[in-house]
Amino acid sequence: MTEVLGVLVIAALLAFVVWFVGSPLRHPTTTVERESDAQRALEAAKDAKYAEIRDTELDYRTGKLSEEDFRAIDRQLRAEAVEILRALDELR
Amino acid sequence: MAVVGRAALVLALLTTLFGIGASLYGARRGRREWVEVGRRSVYALVAILTVGIAILEVAFISNDFAYNTVANNSSLTTPLVYRAAAMWGSQEGSLLLWVWLLSIWSSLAVFLTRNRLKEVVPYAVAVLLGFGTFFTSLLVFFATPFGQTSPAPQNGVGLDPLLRNPAMIIHPPMLYSGYTFFAIPFAFAVGALITRRVDAEWIQVARRFALASWLFLGVGVLLGARWAYYEIGWGGYWGWDPVENAALMPWLISTAFLHSIMIQEKRGMLKIWNASLVLGASTLAIFGTFLVRSGVLQSIHAFGASTLGVPFVLLIATMVAGSIYLVVSRRDVLRSEHQLDSLFSREAAFMLNNIVLVGLCFVIFWGTVFPLISQAFTGTTASVGPPWFDRYTVPLALVLVLLSGIGPVIPWRRATLANARRNFALPVAASVAMLIAAYTVVPISSSVPTVILFCAVAFVFASVGQEFWRGWRVRRAMSGDSPPLALISMVRRNQRRYGGYIVHLGIATLFLGVAASATFQHTHYVNLDRGQSDTVGGFTFTNEGPTAAIVDDPSGTGALLTLGAVVRVSRDGRRVTTLRPTAEYFADASGAEGPVGSLIGGDAVSELALDSTWRRDISAAINAVPLQASLQGEINYANKLVTPKLLAQQPTLPYILLAIVARNYLRHPPPAPLKLASSPLVMWLWLGALIVLFGGLIAIWPPPGAVRRRVRARYLARVAQDLGRA
Numbered sequence: 001m002t003e004v005l006g007v008l009v010i011a012a013l014l015a016f017v018v019w020f021v022g023s024p025l026r027h028p029t030t031t032v033e034r035e036s037d038a039q040r041a042l043e044a045a046k047d048a049k050y051a052e053i054r055d056t057e058l059d060y061r062t063g064k065l066s067e068e069d070f071r072a073i074d075r076q077l078r079a080e081a082v083e084i085l086r087a088l089d090e091l092r
Numbered sequence: 093m094a095v096v097g098r099a100a101l102v103l104a105l106l107t108t109l110f111g112i113g114a115s116l117y118g119a120r121r122g123r124r125e126w127v128e129v130g131r132r133s134v135y136a137l138v139a140i141l142t143v144g145i146a147i148l149e150v151a152f153i154s155n156d157f158a159y160n161t162v163a164n165n166s167s168l169t170t171p172l173v174y175r176a177a178a179m180w181g182s183q184e185g186s187l188l189l190w191v192w193l194l195s196i197w198s199s200l201a202v203f204l205t206r207n208r209l210k211e212v213v214p215y216a217v218a219v220l221l222g223f224g225t226f227f228t229s230l231l232v233f234f235a236t237p238f239g240q241t242s243p244a245p246q247n248g249v250g251l252d253p254l255l256r257n258p259a260m261i262i263h264p265p266m267l268y269s270g271y272t273f274f275a276i277p278f279a280f281a282v283g284a285l286i287t288r289r290v291d292a293e294w295i296q297v298a299r300r301f302a303l304a305s306w307l308f309l310g311v312g313v314l315l316g317a318r319w320a321y322y323e324i325g326w327g328g329y330w331g332w333d334p335v336e337n338a339a340l341m342p343w344l345i346s347t348a349f350l351h352s353i354m355i356q357e358k359r360g361m362l363k364i365w366n367a368s369l370v371l372g373a374s375t376l377a378i379f380g381t382f383l384v385r386s387g388v389l390q391s392i393h394a395f396g397a398s399t400l401g402v403p404f405v406l407l408i409a410t411m412v413a414g415s416i417y418l419v420v421s422r423r424d425v426l427r428s429e430h431q432l433d434s435l436f437s438r439e440a441a442f443m444l445n446n447i448v449l450v451g452l453c454f455v456i457f458w459g460t461v462f463p464l465i466s467q468a469f470t471g472t473t474a475s476v477g478p479p480w481f482d483r484y485t486v487p488l489a490l491v492l493v494l495l496s497g498i499g500p501v502i503p504w505r506r507a508t509l510a511n512a513r514r515n516f517a518l519p520v521a522a523s524v525a526m527l528i529a530a531y532t533v534v535p536i537s538s539s540v541p542t543v544i545l546f547c548a549v550a551f552v553f554a555s556v557g558q559e560f561w562r563g564w565r566v567r568r569a570m571s572g573d574s575p576p577l578a579l580i581s582m583v584r585r586n587q588r589r590y591g592g593y594i595v596h597l598g599i600a601t602l603f604l605g606v607a608a609s610a611t612f613q614h615t616h617y618v619n620l621d622r623g624q625s626d627t628v629g630g631f632t633f634t635n636e637g638p639t640a641a642i643v644d645d646p647s648g649t650g651a652l653l654t655l656g657a658v659v660r661v662s663r664d665g666r667r668v669t670t671l672r673p674t675a676e677y678f679a680d681a682s683g684a685e686g687p688v689g690s691l692i693g694g695d696a697v698s699e700l701a702l703d704s705t706w707r708r709d710i711s712a713a714i715n716a717v718p719l720q721a722s723l724q725g726e727i728n729y730a731n732k733l734v735t736p737k738l739l740a741q742q743p744t745l746p747y748i749l750l751a752i753v754a755r756n757y758l759r760h761p762p763p764a765p766l767k768l769a770s771s772p773l774v775m776w777l778w779l780g781a782l783i784v785l786f787g788g789l790i791a792i793w794p795p796p797g798a799v800r801r802r803v804r805a806r807y808l809a810r811v812a813q814d815l816g817r818a
Contacts, residue, residue, distance in 0.1 A: 002093070010099045013143060017107060017136045024128035037211050037289065045292035052358050056504065058586065062562040063514055064503040073505055 097147040097238035108224040119214035137195040158244035167250035180264040184237040191227035194272040215283035253697040256649035259319035270309025276301040278374030285418040338380030345373040348449040360429030371415035434506035496596040497552035522554035523547040552600035591791025602780025608773035619763035629770030638761035640754040651676035657764040671701035675716035686731030709774040715765035722762040
């Protein structure tokens with residue numbers, strides 16, 4: 001009885017794995033990618049750049065950066081952010 | 093059901109192989125459906141291995157000794173809670189747990205990246221399934237957990253008494269989670285290098301997974317230290333054991349990576365270094381697994397000699413060779429985009445922190461593998477002990493603690509002298525105050541490294557406190573929020589920054605506990621008769637008398653006999669606490685010690701009795717071996733009384749005689765062989781660990797979506813405004 005149950009469990013497990021893993025081959029996806037890898041990479045770069053701008057501002061406000069340094073760094077970071085936005089626009 | 097378990101393992105192996113093929117085919121040919129098949133193979137692996145885990149768990153819980161694993165690691169007297177956890181007390185059971193956890197975390201990673209890194213993911217899936225193939229192969233061909241013996245023995249050997257501790261129920265799963273999680277950043281790094289996509293999106297994913305593995309492994313290591321504190325070391329939490337070291341090494345490299353990846357994220361620098369760190373951390377995690385399972389090094393935590401060494405060496409060699417090839421062949425995409433602006437910047441501090449962390453790892457690696465090196469060159473196995481490790485790790489740890497205070501107060505890119513003066517004033521003042529206190533108030537002048545560490549801890553506390561105070565003031569000024577709300581919103585808006593600062597605070601707190609307890613611990617080994625006292629670190633320990641329990645083990649470990657002592661602790665004549673250290677004796681399944689002696693002829697362990705406050709730990713432990721030896725005469729006599737005929741008539745006779753032996757112990761106890769200790773600030777170590785965990789959770793927690801969107805919209809407007817002006 002236990003052996004029969006064992007065989008049934010193995011068969012059920014095998015059937016499940018074949019059905020579940022093979023499902024994409026029976027129903028190939030036709031969805032169109034909304035974003036390319038390059039776009040997503042740029043979006044991530046943009047997020048990182050904005051976070052950096054915020055970090056720099058917080059460093060300035062908490063007294064870790066002089067105003068002169070902050071202005072220079074902030075200007076440079078925003079220029080880099082603009083470049084990323086331009087690249088994103090070109091891809092869209 | 094053993095056949096189902098074996099079939100599940102074979103099916104798991106086939107699924108991983110099929111998944112690897114599908115992923116690589118899909119990636120090469122651009123066939124999304126095959127990539128999806130590979131992804132689903134990872135999910136299916138969880139289901140298949142869960143069946144295997146469930147079968148083995150049921151066998152342990154139901155005392156099915158037909159399974160060799162159950163017979164060798166459990167017994168009828170093993171309490172239910174420890175039977176449920178006994179699976180990871182065995183080589184094969186813990187391997188099954190390892191690959192099951194790998195499948196769970198891999199599935200989570202694959203699910204979270206289902207819409208990201210489309211080019212990278214198929215290769216990452218192939219690598220993750222490659223690890224799955226390796227470990228399921230071990231289970232199928234080398235160490236099956238479903239091996240059986242017929243007829244089944246009536247009883248099992250029992251779980252190693254050292255593992256009968258609440259921390260051991262959760263410690264291995266946490267540690268294995270840490271180890272298996274390291275496979276994920278490794279897999280994504282390999283995928284990113286193959287596809288030459290070491291970009292910002294990869295950094296986001298790699299950082300998050302590396303942080304998760306760092307957290308899990310850190311918790312696992314600390315639970316192990318906690319277990320050692322109670323069970324092995326009699327009050328020692330770290331012994332520089334090879335297996336302990338093996339877990340610490342990937343954690344250190346991962347810590348370095350979590351810092352240096354920020355430099356890549358912000359400055360596009362250190363790409364080769366970061367790729368090497370993430371690949372190295374995962375390789376070290378596998379190296380740690382190799383040390384535990386191959387039996388090449390002696391360790392209380394290892395599984396002993398096995399045939400798994402060669403497969404692990406091959407895996408490690410493949411990982412190292414593959415990593416080197418990938419980094420070298422992709423050096424064109426790993427070129428730095430910027431250079432270091434100033435040596436006085438956060439980047440420079442992080443680089444120094446990386447050098448120290450990697451240096452620490454190298455020292456620990458060298459000390460750990462030294463027995464293997466000495467064996468290879470001299471033919472004799474020589475090992476290095478804690479003093480060797482302390483000599484090199486203490487100075488490096490001092491620098492590390494100091495850097496965890498310096499990092500938060502210097503800005504990215506460059507710091508000016510005026511700003512530095514302003515930001516370092518309070519931390520330096522705190523260090524100087526601590527130095528003066530150390531030499532005048534607290535008598536710690538005998539240990540210079542400890543004094544320096546205390547000053548470094550004061551520096552960290554002040555610098556992190558200052559950062560929180562200033563950030564909170566800025567937040568209040570900008571938002572007009574109430575004080576508590578301003579603090580919460582400040583942390584929520586900058587989770588990585590303030591989560592990291594909290595981790596630094598936790599590390600400093602942890603080191604405070606380590607330094608104080610290691611330097612100012614007082615320990616005495618004494619034999620105390622009933623009524624005798626001994627003074628340790630200003631506390632008077634008095635043996636008030638013996639304790640004994642048959643079967644009814646107070647700590648619930650399933651020990652048949654528990655002997656101990658009641659130790660009253662007082663200071664200046666006032667009672668502080670009462671400790672009840674015990675020695676637990678477990679049965680010997682072979683029966684070689686005679687009918688009575690075998691009831692307690694197995695392993696014996698000492699359970700630490702501890703009174704812990706935020707200021708100090710007072711502990712007492714009783715040495716099990718001499719106590720047992722003192723009973724040997726009576727045990728031998730009792731063995732002779734139990735003839736086969738009497739035993740057939742009265743099967744409980746050995747227990748009755750053991751109870752008489754225990755009663756005699758209560759009436760005429762031998763001197764109690766005690767280890768008495770007083771250690772200051774140990775609780776700060778555990779508190780520091782909790783703070784680290786809390787900070788790590790803050791750093792890894794997904795940022796609130798609404799806030800992110802609002803901030804993004806505002807900055808987009810500002811960038812657009814700048815564009816308009818330009």
